[in-house]
Amino acid sequence: MNVLVIGNGGREHAILLALKKSKRVEKLYCMKGNAGTAQIAENVDVDYMNTEAVKKFAAEHPEIDYYVVAPDDPLAIGLVDELEAMGKRCFGPRKNAAEIEASKAFAKSLMQKYNIPTAEAQTFDSYDKALEYVRKKGAPIVLKADGLALGKGVLVCEDLKQAEEGLKEIMLDKSFGKAGNVIVIEECMRGLKYTPGEEVSVLAFTDGKTIVPMITSCDHKRANDKDKGLNTGGMGTFSPCPFWTEELEKEVYESIMLPTMNAMNAEGRTFKGCLYFGLMRTDKGMKVVEYNSRFGDPETQVVLPMLKTDLMDIFEAVTDEKLADLKIEWEDGACVCVVLASGGYPLGYAKGKEITVGDIGDCQIVHAGTAVKDGKLVTNGGRVLGVVAKGKDIETARKKAYKAVDNIHFDNKHYRTDIGVKYRQG
Numbered sequence: 001m002n003v004l005v006i007g008n009g010g011r012e013h014a015i016l017l018a019l020k021k022s023k024r025v026e027k028l029y030c031m032k033g034n035a036g037t038a039q040i041a042e043n044v045d046v047d048y049m050n051t052e053a054v055k056k057f058a059a060e061h062p063e064i065d066y067y068v069v070a071p072d073d074p075l076a077i078g079l080v081d082e083l084e085a086m087g088k089r090c091f092g093p094r095k096n097a098a099e100i101e102a103s104k105a106f107a108k109s110l111m112q113k114y115n116i117p118t119a120e121a122q123t124f125d126s127y128d129k130a131l132e133y134v135r136k137k138g139a140p141i142v143l144k145a146d147g148l149a150l151g152k153g154v155l156v157c158e159d160l161k162q163a164e165e166g167l168k169e170i171m172l173d174k175s176f177g178k179a180g181n182v183i184v185i186e187e188c189m190r191g192l193k194y195t196p197g198e199e200v201s202v203l204a205f206t207d208g209k210t211i212v213p214m215i216t217s218c219d220h221k222r223a224n225d226k227d228k229g230l231n232t233g234g235m236g237t238f239s240p241c242p243f244w245t246e247e248l249e250k251e252v253y254e255s256i257m258l259p260t261m262n263a264m265n266a267e268g269r270t271f272k273g274c275l276y277f278g279l280m281r282t283d284k285g286m287k288v289v290e291y292n293s294r295f296g297d298p299e300t301q302v303v304l305p306m307l308k309t310d311l312m313d314i315f316e317a318v319t320d321e322k323l324a325d326l327k328i329e330w331e332d333g334a335c336v337c338v339v340l341a342s343g344g345y346p347l348g349y350a351k352g353k354e355i356t357v358g359d360i361g362d363c364q365i366v367h368a369g370t371a372v373k374d375g376k377l378v379t380n381g382g383r384v385l386g387v388v389a390k391g392k393d394i395e396t397a398r399k400k401a402y403k404a405v406d407n408i409h410f411d412n413k414h415y416r417t418d419i420g421v422k423y424r425q426g
């Protein structure tokens with residue numbers, strides 16, 4: 001099979017690396033890709049947010065058998081629907097199912113309607129009414145812009161002043177554009193042991209009939225050590241989640257995963273693809289923080305390396321709604337991904353800095369913002385690359401990853417030194 005993966009980042013490189021191991025995959029393509037994807041796939045220079053351009057490319061390339069739409073934006077505009085209408089086989093939800101991520105108001109109403117445990121919330125399209133509600137509820141309180149905002153449209157406000165400013169920023173100043181036309185205001189959940197709480201990402205394959213959780217992972221969203229600094233797209237991940245147990249898996253499967261799949265079916269929005277559950281362990285059990293309609297980034301970088309089953313078999317089983325027939329197996333042990341970012345990220349940063357790579361042992365470099373310029377590997381984004389290491393446990397994998405990090409250089413390299421340390425005591 002010839003397979004094309006849509007997207008430019010670390011997640012897409014990680015998906016391609018997993019597909020490269022498939023016995024059934026002959027040639028890989030990536031639209032548009034980066035310097036890492038170019039090493040194992042043919043990068044295709046087409047803007048994947050331009051539906052007509054993608055369709056033209058697909059029509060001209062009948063040799064491509066399968067499309068994986070990985071990022072949220074093309075899913076939200078219905079790229080899967082368009083490709084399927086041309087008779088192409090795809091991995092990823094259709095537009096009406098991708099709304100589970102693209103609209104936080106929709107996701108919230110779904111959870112409320114089907115009694116899926118989540119923070120108590122109300123949705124507003126009026127600034128005045130929203131302000132009244134915030135003042136009534138008081139702080140701490142969480143504000144979420146309804147639409148896609150590069151993972152930055154969520155404000156956890158510790159006091160009322162912050163909440164009032166945040167509300168103005170989202171709804172009046174439109175800091176996140178039209179994503180802020182509607183706002184979800186919710187109760188601030190606290191963790192069972194830690195504040196602000198233990199979070200875990202559970203990605204699941206689903207074909208609308210069966211839902212199969214992958215191994216768990218944990219993300220580090222803040223830019224600096226000890227969860228200080230601004231929110232980012234993710235500075236590192238590790239797998240598995242240390243507080244995860246079989247009992248939690250059962251609870252989450254029964255109270256969250258299965259009900260979500262069934263709810264989407266009942267709404268006529270059958271979800272096929274990878275459904276991402278961002279969860280928090282609270283004193284009232286596991287609750288949904290967010291849904292994503294796709295593989296997480298950088299969760300994918302630590303989950304897929306542990307997959308023993310052929311990823312292409314899983315993708316096709318999802319497309320053909322035969323997931324129930326497949327046994328999905330995982331390696332034992334742990335995996336850690338340390339992201340190396342350009343200094344300044346998530347705000348302004350320089351590009352075009354040369355990257356040199358020394359001895360990285362058996363670690364894998366997963367490229368995110370990289371390019372080749374004048375034959376040299378250079379930085380080309382905020383998150384530049386992820387260093388992925390496996391080990392018998394998180395501590396072993398962590399040590400390996402950081403050893404490799406010391407041998408990768410570019411100007412103003414920034415990374416967290418505490419990836420995998422989270423919840424260590426828990």
Ligand code: AMP
Pocket residue numbers: 119142151152154156186187188189190196199221278289290
């Ligand atoms: P999201 O983009 O929805 O994942 O939100 C980003 C981060 O904000 C989450 O990873 C949580 O740490 C935090 N957060 C979101 N919603 C809540 C909530 N209701 N209570 C506490 N923290 C939250």
Ligand code: GLY
Pocket residue numbers: 151219233234292295296297298299
């Ligand atoms: N790592 C969080 C996300 O993919 O949205």
